[in-house]
Amino acid sequence: MSTQEKQRYEFGPFRLDTEEDQLFRDGERVPLTHKAFEMLRVLVENSGHVVAKDDFLQKIWPDTFIEEGILTVNIANLRKALGEDRGAHRYIETVPRRGYRFVAPVREVRDENVGLVKEGPSGIQVITEEKESKTQGHGDTETPGKAEDHILGASLRYLVSVSRLKALVAFMLLICLAVALSLVWIRTKPNPTSPLAVRSIAVLPFKPLAAERRDEAVELGMAETLITKLSSIRQVNVRPISSVRKYTGIDQDPIAAGRELQVDAVLDANLQWDGDGRIRVTARLWRVSDGSAIWTDKFDEQFATILMAQDVIAERVAAVLMPRLTGEEKRQLAKHYTDSAEANELYLRARLFSEQGSVVGYETGLKYFEQAIEKDPEYALAHAGLAVTYLNLGTRGLLPPEASWQKKAEAAARRAVELDDTLTEAHGALGFVMLHDWHFSTAEAEFKRALELDPSSMEACYRYSYFLRVVGRFDEAIAYAKRAREINPVSVISNTGLARALGDSGQHDKAIEQFKQALEIDPKFVPALAGLAGVYAAKGMYEEAIVETKKAIAVDNSAQRRGQLTGLGRLYAQSGKKQEAEMVLGELKEHAKKEYIPSYNFALLYESLGDKAQALAWLEKAYGERDLALIELGRKGFDSLRSDPRFVNLLRRIEAATR
Numbered sequence: 001m002s003t004q005e006k007q008r009y010e011f012g013p014f015r016l017d018t019e020e021d022q023l024f025r026d027g028e029r030v031p032l033t034h035k036a037f038e039m040l041r042v043l044v045e046n047s048g049h050v051v052a053k054d055d056f057l058q059k060i061w062p063d064t065f066i067e068e069g070i071l072t073v074n075i076a077n078l079r080k081a082l083g084e085d086r087g088a089h090r091y092i093e094t095v096p097r098r099g100y101r102f103v104a105p106v107r108e109v110r111d112e113n114v115g116l117v118k119e120g121p122s123g124i125q126v127i128t129e130e131k132e133s134k135t136q137g138h139g140d141t142e143t144p145g146k147a148e149d150h151i152l153g154a155s156l157r158y159l160v161s162v163s164r165l166k167a168l169v170a171f172m173l174l175i176c177l178a179v180a181l182s183l184v185w186i187r188t189k190p191n192p193t194s195p196l197a198v199r200s201i202a203v204l205p206f207k208p209l210a211a212e213r214r215d216e217a218v219e220l221g222m223a224e225t226l227i228t229k230l231s232s233i234r235q236v237n238v239r240p241i242s243s244v245r246k247y248t249g250i251d252q253d254p255i256a257a258g259r260e261l262q263v264d265a266v267l268d269a270n271l272q273w274d275g276d277g278r279i280r281v282t283a284r285l286w287r288v289s290d291g292s293a294i295w296t297d298k299f300d301e302q303f304a305t306i307l308m309a310q311d312v313i314a315e316r317v318a319a320v321l322m323p324r325l326t327g328e329e330k331r332q333l334a335k336h337y338t339d340s341a342e343a344n345e346l347y348l349r350a351r352l353f354s355e356q357g358s359v360v361g362y363e364t365g366l367k368y369f370e371q372a373i374e375k376d377p378e379y380a381l382a383h384a385g386l387a388v389t390y391l392n393l394g395t396r397g398l399l400p401p402e403a404s405w406q407k408k409a410e411a412a413a414r415r416a417v418e419l420d421d422t423l424t425e426a427h428g429a430l431g432f433v434m435l436h437d438w439h440f441s442t443a444e445a446e447f448k449r450a451l452e453l454d455p456s457s458m459e460a461c462y463r464y465s466y467f468l469r470v471v472g473r474f475d476e477a478i479a480y481a482k483r484a485r486e487i488n489p490v491s492v493i494s495n496t497g498l499a500r501a502l503g504d505s506g507q508h509d510k511a512i513e514q515f516k517q518a519l520e521i522d523p524k525f526v527p528a529l530a531g532l533a534g535v536y537a538a539k540g541m542y543e544e545a546i547v548e549t550k551k552a553i554a555v556d557n558s559a560q561r562r563g564q565l566t567g568l569g570r571l572y573a574q575s576g577k578k579q580e581a582e583m584v585l586g587e588l589k590e591h592a593k594k595e596y597i598p599s600y601n602f603a604l605l606y607e608s609l610g611d612k613a614q615a616l617a618w619l620e621k622a623y624g625e626r627d628l629a630l631i632e633l634g635r636k637g638f639d640s641l642r643s644d645p646r647f648v649n650l651l652r653r654i655e656a657a658t659r
Contacts, residue, residue: 007109022037032077047104048102048103057071076451076455080456199264200236200263201230201237202243202257203230206222216352218271229314232335237263240459242491244261255288258288265288267286279299297316299313346368346372349368354369354388362389363393365385369386380420386409390405393405395628397563406626409433409436424450425450428463431445434446436626447460447467457487458484461483461484465483465484471631474501478502481497492525499518500527512532512535543575569588581605599627615641616644631654
């Protein structure tokens with residue numbers, strides 16, 4: 001059989017071109033990562049047959065360690081790109097404990113140099129275009145006297161035919177080249193009307209038409225609601241509210257913000273809400289590359305609630321971004337997490353405060369979440385927010401164990417899942433709770449469920465990566481941290497998460513560079529400062545670590561500062577400054593008289609000062625508090641205690657408790 005061109009496959013409205021490594025839907029390109037495309041190619045080429053998970057790993061990631069969860073993420077992205085409704089699986093079927101099967105009818109179309117029909121895989125109909133060849137008769141007779149003339153004539157005819165063939169081939173090559181250049185130009189030239197021209201978008205906080213009538217909660221709330229709704233549109237990456245909340249200035253340049261956020265388009269809007277239902281909004285969708293306005297609209301209408309205004313704006317923006325929406329996307333756009341305008345406003349205010357990361361912010365957010373639930377007890381998002389806020393307060397040492405913050409967080413998270421099992425935030429919150437309660441198998445199941453529901457959620461990828469770091473699965477942790485950063489490259493959280501995963505895996509130099517990238521985004525982000533200090537300490541660079549820790553302490557004046565203070569005391573001890581370390585220990589003891597200090601902090605300081613008995617006593621107290629930091633006890637720190645039978649016994653108990 002002669003050499004063939006690469007195949008092209010068609011199924012439903014899709015065309016898979018393995019020559020160009022592209023997927024098209026009704027002639028329009030569907031963006032896919034290279035690995036996702038390769039997985040789709042393998043599935044389609046084996047249509048009707050189960051492709052085992054090991055087969056994917058061998059064909060697409062040869063000689064590379066890849067966690068099985070990466071397959072799940074890519075399959076979920078493929079289903080999203082193919083427009084599958086949740087649970088419908090018209091194209092890709094999951095075969096439990098085996099792998100995946102492509103179930104849609106597939107047509108294979110290929111061009112060949114010789115028209116040979118090849119038997120295709122089961123479930124694939126092969127269509128080939130063959131040229132019919134005409135055979136000439138060989139029964140002509142020649143007279144002997146004309147033999148030389150015949151030979152000469154045949155030679156001349158052969159030369160002429162060869163020349164014509166060469167000319168024809170050259171002409172066809174020119175035609176093919178012209179067509180190829182035209183296709184390249186068509187694919188690469190800007191097309192303002194093409195919905196695929198916008199693949200990433202940032203929704204900036206709404207700005208007041210009148211500066212004296214600002215309501216930051218409503219302004220940020222309108223943006224966050226649109227972000228949530230637009231995130232349901234497949235093929236469009238929407239920056240989360242955490243990335244855009246700083247762009248609240250009335251004179252903010254949306255194009256400059258778009259460049260900083262590394263997006264194709266920016267939605268910028270002005271808002272005036274009279275409180276009596278009259279809402280005036282002027283919205284513009286800007287193309288970042290050239291600063292042109294893709295779409296402009298004005299709303300000056302009487303709405304029963306601000307929720308209705310959000311629905312109208314979201315639908316019109318979605319129609320511009322993606323004119324053809326799937327049924328699931330339309331349902332998500334129209335979905336209301338609450339029908340109570342009051343509960344919605346309280347929830348938005350809770351988010352505004354809780355995301356500030358301060359003690360006052362968490363406590364104020366907690367109150368607003370509780371009030372939102374009072375207005376609408378079935379508000380799943382509010383229950384999920386309440387759970388995460390309790391966790392943030394408790395894990396940062398801002399609530400003592402006797403406050404039962406873990407029980408309250410678990411109750412809120414379970415209620416959120418019960419109310420809406422399709423809510424990514426609910427499963428993420430429950431996974432976070434289970435992790436901190438040392439129920440690792442349940443925690444992982446919840447994190448995976450959150451990712452299954454929304455593979456493009458930066459927060460879901462970040463939290464799963466955090467879980468993987470805690471349990472010591474560093475290669476997988478790095479993979480998911482990288483995925484979180486791909487989803488939102490300008491997030492200080494995603495960049496810090498990747499740096500921590502690199503540092504925990506022992507890649508200290510790479511971690512230092514990554515922490516520095518995070519601090520370029522936000523020089524005052526305490527987890528990045530503390531993380532960088534930790535990596536410096538691991539490399540024995542104690543002076544550099546002390547500098548970064550002092551920066552963190554200067555930024556963080558809340559009770560969280562006690563954790564950074566503990567780190568500073570330990571660094572003093574490790575660098576030989578015992579007197580300074582003892583002064584920090586004394587300061588912590590004074591703070592402990594009036595506020596809660598985690599027992600683990602004292603264990604760290606006493607061990608670094610060489611007091612093994614006190615260190616072991618405080619570790620026992622930390623075990624009673626189920627401090628998550630103890631999970632890493634077997635891998636790092638406390639080197640002076642590792643030969644002590646009491647420490648070995650503690651490690652055994654921790655292992656037994658986390659099975």
